[in-house]
Amino acid sequence: MIYDIKIEKTAAPKAKPQDESKLGFGKIFTDHMFMMDYAEGKGWYNGRIVPFGPIPLHPASTVLHYGAEIFEGMKAYRAADGSIRMFRPMENIKRLNTSAERLCLPQLDEEGALHILNTLVELEKDWVPHSDGTSLYIRPFLFGNDPHLGVHAVKNATFVVICCPVGAYYAEGINPVKIAIEAQDVRAVRGGTGYAKCGGNYAASLRAGQKAEENGYTQVLWLDGVERKFIEEVGAMNVMFKISGKIVTPALSGSILPGITRKSCIELLRDWGYTVEERPISVDELFAAAADGSLEEAWGTGTAAVVSPIGQLFYNGTAYTLCDGKIGEVAQKLYDNLTGIQWGKLPDSHGWSYKVCE
Numbered sequence: 001m002i003y004d005i006k007i008e009k010t011a012a013p014k015a016k017p018q019d020e021s022k023l024g025f026g027k028i029f030t031d032h033m034f035m036m037d038y039a040e041g042k043g044w045y046n047g048r049i050v051p052f053g054p055i056p057l058h059p060a061s062t063v064l065h066y067g068a069e070i071f072e073g074m075k076a077y078r079a080a081d082g083s084i085r086m087f088r089p090m091e092n093i094k095r096l097n098t099s100a101e102r103l104c105l106p107q108l109d110e111e112g113a114l115h116i117l118n119t120l121v122e123l124e125k126d127w128v129p130h131s132d133g134t135s136l137y138i139r140p141f142l143f144g145n146d147p148h149l150g151v152h153a154v155k156n157a158t159f160v161v162i163c164c165p166v167g168a169y170y171a172e173g174i175n176p177v178k179i180a181i182e183a184q185d186v187r188a189v190r191g192g193t194g195y196a197k198c199g200g201n202y203a204a205s206l207r208a209g210q211k212a213e214e215n216g217y218t219q220v221l222w223l224d225g226v227e228r229k230f231i232e233e234v235g236a237m238n239v240m241f242k243i244s245g246k247i248v249t250p251a252l253s254g255s256i257l258p259g260i261t262r263k264s265c266i267e268l269l270r271d272w273g274y275t276v277e278e279r280p281i282s283v284d285e286l287f288a289a290a291a292d293g294s295l296e297e298a299w300g301t302g303t304a305a306v307v308s309p310i311g312q313l314f315y316n317g318t319a320y321t322l323c324d325g326k327i328g329e330v331a332q333k334l335y336d337n338l339t340g341i342q343w344g345k346l347p348d349s350h351g352w353s354y355k356v357c358e
């Protein structure tokens with residue numbers, strides 16, 4: 001089902017950033033955004049592309065009080081052949097609907113949502129930056145928007161898509177990151193919202209993130225919410241380890257986010273003949289492997305950085321250096337292959353790259 005989209009173009013287009021080396025992440029926004037409203041009994045209505053700007057909200061709006069919000073993060077790339085492409089966009093749309101189901105928010109028609117993304121990205125195509133490693137980050141989000149304070153599943157919602165040109169994540173080559181394992185705060189528990197991409201999970205994670213940063217660490221590696229014994233995921237990335245030649249990654253147990261980069265890495269690794277185990281990994285197992293040298297590599301996977309090698313892990317007062325603090329062979333190969341497919345420089349045998357327009 002294709003949603004009607006009324007397009008109101010801005011009368012005051014902004015100048016595109018001249019120096020693409022200074023784009024950063026999420027600070028510059030394009031000229032337009034997509035918005036659509038939902039009401040129970042009526043469905044989605046009033047799909048529109050409007051000039052980028054503030055969203056008026058009722059002071060009692062559900063999202064402001066009870067955190068009914070879910071989002072997605074994806075990118076559009078200027079490919080080698082000049083076309084604008086997205087990477088597995090239907091996976092993001094399906095995950096948005098999974099998140100919506102968990103938070104009792106209305107779902108979107110998949111084809112309709114893809115048409116929305118296409119229409120907005122095509123309209124904003126001149127905002128997709130040109131330099132190596134840059135892209136247009138797309139942030140769809142959906143929130144409960146009832147104008148009263150009662151706590152219940154919402155009857156009104158709003159879906160919005162905004163876009164930002166973003167810089168190369170690794171401007172000076174891939175730098176391994178330092179990660180702190182969090183032994184106190186937990187991000188999610190089984191039965192909770194860990195598998196949904198929702199703002200609330202991030203709200204719960206900010207304190208540990210701040211503490212890690214103060215101690216010189218980039219991100220937090222979460223442990224399971226019950227025993228605080230099993231590895232879950234890193235900040236906004238899933239995590240993988242190479243132990244004695246095999247790739248091990250935490251299973252999707254319900255409390256971690258099912259990353260599309262994670263899924264794509266697993267598919268590539270299996271193509272290349274690696275054994276990939278999706279199973280629980282305890283911190284004890286990990287540090288035993290680090291101590292006897294069988295932990296060969298560790299890296300995070302997510303849309304923003306694609307693959308982010310882990311050079312150091314901190315836990316309970318001790319720092320462990322991994323892979324000599326350098327990027328490992330498998331992490332590098334995954335990065336090269338995924339980005340090669342995303343920027344249309346390598347053959348796309350899985351059909352992951354999706355053409356938006358020429």
Ligand SMILES: *Cc1c(COP(=O)(O)O)cnc(C)c1O
Binds near residue numbers: 233302303
């Ligand atoms: C978005 C996200 C990821 C990565 O998912 P991708 O689809 O690979 O970008 C991992 N963990 C969390 C908590 C996330 O929000």
